[in-house]
Structure formats: structure tokens, C-alpha cells
Amino acid sequence: MIKNIIFDFGDIFINLDKKKFAKELQNLGISQESEANLPILNDYEMGLISTEEFVAFFEAKFNVPKEKLIKAWNSILLDFPEKRLKFIQELSESNKYRLFLLSNTNDLHISWVKNDWKLALYTAFKGCFEQFYLTHEIHLRKPNLNIYEFVLNENNLIAEETLFIDDTKENTDAANSLGIHVWNLIPGQEDVTELFVKKEFLF
Template identity: 55%
Template sequence: MIKNLLFDFGDVFINLDKQGAMQNALELFGIKEFSKDMIRINEQYEIGAISSEKFLEFYESKFPKLSRKEIINAWNYILKDFPIHRLAFIQQASKKYRCFLLSNTNEIHIDWIKNDWGIELYNDFKSCFEQFYLSHEIGFRKPNKDIYEFVLHENKLNASETLFIDDTKENTDAAKKIGFNIWNNDPYKQDVVNLFSIKKELF
């Protein structure tokens, strides 16, 4: 029986444009693919191993013709709208289940969301979750095993009583290996508000 709901953030609650953001970045930087050092710095930033300042300095040094504003705009290009009906969904779900958020994200993205949504809406959303885990604050990232074990240990959860919802198959596959129930949602065809009908066999 499911007692706990563990949600991803992007493409579960807030809509993302992953493909568009990648294409936009490649065109802006004038490259065909991200280099190993770019991938490494992005991952370090995502777990809070480097500051926003160090992250931006890296890109300013690598692409000196670009302004800091252009780099930030390219980084935030992925972030789109938050359909407000999803707030009502999580407000209701949190009355019946222990709800947690677990997101691979970073300070610049969160700052954009707070500004775009307004701090009142952001806090209303955040308050629906018992814990609001952001990778840059806890030092772990999906799909590494340690991030799931961290959530289980910190909150004394049983994986078999927990449903993990994430749009990235690599993440749900990793969670399934340690006993979580999973829903690898398709953000193009499915909406999290339909969770209880789509996964009705679990409830």
C-alpha cells in the first residue's frame, strides 16, 4: 500500500523544453555538442559543489564573446510554465499522503522560478511537501543510488510503500532497483494530476 509520494519537479510539475534548450545553447555557443568539461561543470553545479559565481565565470571564460546575461538566459531557457491546476492536485494529495520533492536542479533555476512564479506561489507549492529536496542543497543527484537512500533514511521511509514519479527513465530505473514503486511519466502525453487513475493499481 502506498503511503508516500516522491515527486520530481521538472516535467512533472513545471514544464520544461529540454530539446529546445539544448539546441538554443549549441547555437549560442557555436558548438555541435557539450564538451566534457562543460558536462562536468554542469554536474558539479547541480550538486552545489561550485557556486553560481564560479559556474558563470567558467562559461564567461570559455565563451568570452557572450555576456553574463546571455549565459543565464541560455541556462534558464529550459524552464517553461507551471500549470496552476497542478498546485491544486498536490495540495489535495498532501492531505492524504506524505509528499516529498526530489529534483536535480540548481540555484540559478530556482531563482528564476521564484521570480517567474512570485514568492507567494512558490511558497504555497513548497509547503505541500514534507521535504523539498534540491540537488544543489543536499549534494546528491539522480540517478545515483545515494540520493534515494538519503531520502529513505532521512524520513524513515519504506521504499515498497513509496511511489516515485519522474519523467527520466534512468532515474525511475535506479529507484526501482532499490525497491521503489515507480511511474516514469511521459510529459507530452500524461499529466501528474491524473496520477491516481493512471497508477490506480497501487492505491
């Protein structure tokens, strides 16, 4: 029986435009897939380097002005449908499950979210979760197994009693290898608000 639910953030609650994001970066000469860029991208996502160091890297390597980089970097972030906020608030208020958020989120992106949503909405959303884990704050990232082990151990969760919801199969596969139940949600075809319909057999 599921007692704990761990949610991803992007494309689970806030909508993302990954194609636009890739295109905007490519227009600046930056490839997400480049072996040369992956270490800096991963380090930034884990908070191992500051936003200033991150921006400076691309200014020096690609001659990209700070403002253009930040605009392109945040182009992935879209809207937060009200029905999803209502869903997580009602789920939280029911007190039926322990709720957690676990997101590969960096400083620039969460800063944009806080500014776009404003304090009241961000605080209301964050307050729905027992723990709100952002990778740049805990210095771990999905799909590395240690991030799931960290969440389980820190909160005394039993893997078999836990459901993890994420839109990236690599992430759900990793969690599932530890015995965690998973839902690899497909954006555009499924919605987190359908949880108790899609995964009714788990509850």
C-alpha cells in the same frame, strides 16, 4: 500499499522545453553532452560550485557574456499549470500520504522560479511537501543511488511503500533498483494529475 510519494519537479509540475534549452546552449557553442562540460554541469547541479564560478567557467571557456548565458540557461523553464497546483494542494490537504519533492535543480533555475512565480505561489507549492529536496542544496543528484538512499533514510521510509514519479527513465530505473515503486511519466502524453488513474493498482 503506497504511503509515501516522491515527486520530481521539472516536467512533472513545471513544464520544460528541453529542445529549446539545448538549441540556445548550442547557439552559444555549448554542448550538454560534451565530456569536457559534464563535470561542471554536474558540480553545479549538486551545488559544489557557486553560480559565480559556473558563469565564470563559460565566460572563460566560450567567451559567453554572463547575461546571455543566464538567459539561455533559463530558457528551459516554462509555465506551471494551475491544475497541477490544485492537484498537489488537495493531495497534501488529504493527509493520506507523506509527500516529498526531489529535483535535480540548480541555483539559477530555482531563482528564476521564485522570481517568476512570486513568493506567495512558491511558498504555497513548497508547503505541500514534508521535505523539499533540491540537489544543489543537498549536494547529491539523480540518478545516483545515494540520493534515493538519503531520502529513504532521512525520513524513515520503506522503499516498498514509496512511489517515485520522474520524467527521466534513468532516474526511475535507479530508484526502482532499490525497491521503490516508480512512474516514468511521459510529458505531453501523461500528466501528474492522472496519478490515481494511471497507478490505481498501487493505491
